[in-house]
Amino acid sequence: MTGKPRTLGLLGGGQLGRFIALAARDLGWKTAALDSSPSAPALQVVDTPLVGTVDDVSAARRLAALSDVVTLEWELIPVRILEAVAELRPLFPAPPVLAVIQDRLSQKRFLTKNGLPQTAYGEINDPKDIPCHPIIIKQRRHGYDGKGQARIDGPADRAKAAEILRQPCIWESPVAFQKEISVLFARTHDGETAVYPIAENLHRGGILHATRAPAEIPPGTARKAVELARAAAEALGHVGVMAVEMFLLPDGALLVNEIAPRVHNSGHYTLGACATSQFEQHVRAVCGLPLGPTDAKGPAVMVNLLGDLWAKGEPRWNTLDGVPGLTLHLYGKAEARAGRKMGHYTVAGPTAAEEWRRADERLSALRG
Numbered sequence: 001m002t003g004k005p006r007t008l009g010l011l012g013g014g015q016l017g018r019f020i021a022l023a024a025r026d027l028g029w030k031t032a033a034l035d036s037s038p039s040a041p042a043l044q045v046v047d048t049p050l051v052g053t054v055d056d057v058s059a060a061r062r063l064a065a066l067s068d069v070v071t072l073e074w075e076l077i078p079v080r081i082l083e084a085v086a087e088l089r090p091l092f093p094a095p096p097v098l099a100v101i102q103d104r105l106s107q108k109r110f111l112t113k114n115g116l117p118q119t120a121y122g123e124i125n126d127p128k129d130i131p132c133h134p135i136i137i138k139q140r141r142h143g144y145d146g147k148g149q150a151r152i153d154g155p156a157d158r159a160k161a162a163e164i165l166r167q168p169c170i171w172e173s174p175v176a177f178q179k180e181i182s183v184l185f186a187r188t189h190d191g192e193t194a195v196y197p198i199a200e201n202l203h204r205g206g207i208l209h210a211t212r213a214p215a216e217i218p219p220g221t222a223r224k225a226v227e228l229a230r231a232a233a234e235a236l237g238h239v240g241v242m243a244v245e246m247f248l249l250p251d252g253a254l255l256v257n258e259i260a261p262r263v264h265n266s267g268h269y270t271l272g273a274c275a276t277s278q279f280e281q282h283v284r285a286v287c288g289l290p291l292g293p294t295d296a297k298g299p300a301v302m303v304n305l306l307g308d309l310w311a312k313g314e315p316r317w318n319t320l321d322g323v324p325g326l327t328l329h330l331y332g333k334a335e336a337r338a339g340r341k342m343g344h345y346t347v348a349g350p351t352a353a354e355e356w357r358r359a360d361e362r363l364s365a366l367r368g
Contacts, residue, residue, distance in 0.1 A: 005030045007047070008287060009067030011054050011085070013040030015331040015341065016073035016263050016279075019271070021046045023279040029287065034063045041331045042073075057084045064088040071240065071286045075101050075261050076142055092239040092286040093261045100236060101261050104140045104170050111256055114235045116228055118256050119247075124169040127158065135171045137161055146206015175255060177247035181215050182266040183229035186241045186281040186291055193230060194281060194291040196274060198222050199266045201245070207339060211266045211302045212356045213273070217248060225254055232259055241282040243267060265304070265341070272327050273300035273348040299352040303359045305343040309366050310336035319365040325349035 008024045010017045013035025021031040021042050032048035033040070043049035048066055052059030054074075060081045064070055070091045072082075075098050082095040100110050111118045122131060130137070130152065139148035150161040151174070180203065185195040200215035201208055215222070229244035236259075243264030245257040267278035276284075276292030284291050309315045320326055330343035345362075347355040355362070 006068040006287075007032055007066060008283065009063045009070040009089070010034070010042055010046070010073060011060065011063065011070065011077055011081075012073040013037070013042035013046075013049075014073055015041045015333075017042030018045055018331065019277075019279040020071070020073065020263065020282060023277060024283045024287075027280065027283055027287075027289065029283065032063055032066045034059055039332075039334055041333060044332050055081055057081055060085050061088060064091075069287050071282070073262060076144075094237070094239070097236045097238050097261055101259055102141060104138055104143075105168075107259060108170065110235070111232075114231065116232060116256050117254060119175050120173040122171050124165065124171055127162075127165050130158070130171065133157075134174050136174055137164060137169045137171050139164055140168045140170055146203075149206065175247045176250070177255075178250045179215065179217065179248040180245065180257070181217065181225060181248055182211075182243050182245045182264065183225050184241065184243045184264060184267040184270070184278060185226070185229060185233070185294075186278075186285045187233050187238050188285050188291060189239055189288060191234070192291060193233070194276075194294050195226055195230075196267065196270060196278070196294045197296050198225055199269065201266050205339070207306070207341075208265045208304055210304070210356065210359045211269055212352065213269050213296065213300050218252070221248065221252060221254070228254060228256060232256070236261070240285045241267070241278050266302075268329070268344050269300040269302040269346055269348075270294075271329065272346055273297055298349045300346060300348040301352045301355045301359070302344055302346045303355075303362065304341055305330075305345065305363075305366075306338070307336035307340040307342050308338045309363065310342070311338075312368055315366040316368045317366070320345065320362070323347060323355070324351045326355075 007030040010033040013033045018041040031046040033042040033046045034050045036053045038051050054077050064085045079099050085091050134153040180201045182199045187193050197214040199211045199213040202210045241263045243260040247255045263278050270278045275295045325348045328345045
């Protein structure tokens with residue numbers, strides 16, 4: 001790139017924004033980020049940190065004025081803010097994409113409209129709308145990492161869902177799945193795509209615990225998963241990296257669970273394990289640069305490090321020493337809280353399969 005460096009603006013300053021900013025810097029772009037905390041992970045590394053909330057239209061416009069292109073790390077920013085930014089600068093993903101994804105009911109209706117398979121679902125505006133048991137209820141907006149949702153196996157469980165039901169919700173039928181997988185890929189302005197090896201995910205308490213790639217699934221299943229994800233992205237007109245989470249059923253069928261129109265926790269394994277990380281690929285896609293290769297250097301595993309590990313003080317990082325292919329990534333968050341994502345480690349190469357099995361053992365050793 002020649003001439004004056006261009007600036008990529010980031011709505012949100014968490015760990016995803018931090019990795020995007022670092023990737024943009026390596027591609028010769030300047031960066032700016034908006035977050036409510038001056039010590040947010042991304043604000044620690046960008047060229048121009050802005051302190052303010054992402055639902056403040058004046059703050060978002062200040063970010064846009066400093067930027068040539070704007071992107072985001074979190075899809076739940078109010079659409080009115082996104083539209084205000086898009087009036088000033090190119091914003092990817094675009095507001096219409098996010099308007100569909102932000103509301104679980106509209107996302108479900110989008111999947112139905114486009115013939116994409118999913119579990120049975122319905123709308124709940126009143127506790128009396130709960131149709132049967134067992135079901136899973138989820139708030140239509142702002143629930144993530146297991147928050148804002150509950151499983152109801154019978155009438156006695158309704159009390160535990162009372163707080164959740166104060167907001168509009170959906171219900172879903174539980175799924176007896178064989179595996180949870182995610183398809184991670186990038187899509188450019190002109191529809192070019194680049195797909196990563198499909199990831200297999202293990203969740204605990206609604207939070208991603210570990211990911212391995214490639215997932216142990218038949219080649220035909222992998223092709224079908226990519227077809228479903230690509231169809232969703234094309235129907236949305238998405239630009240950037242996207243993750244589509246799916247359930248693989250025992251009979252080989254696939255159901256779409258959720259769409260994340262951004263870089264994703266299950267794609268962290270691409271840092272060091274693929275020729276182009278998901279973060280660099282996202283920058284390339286939204287900034288109009290050629291997509292990079294997604295070839296994997298070998299199998300890989302990612303394990304999340306939650307704030308629980310800090311309950312007795314700083315984790316014993318030396319227990320990770322000597323693990324072949326292991327890379328530790330900490331996010332620079334000052335306060336460790338239970339369930340808060342503080343970092344992750346990846347293992348790439350021949351030992352990845354063993355590390356998938358030993359993840360709990362590694363975490364226990366870190367706790368001391």
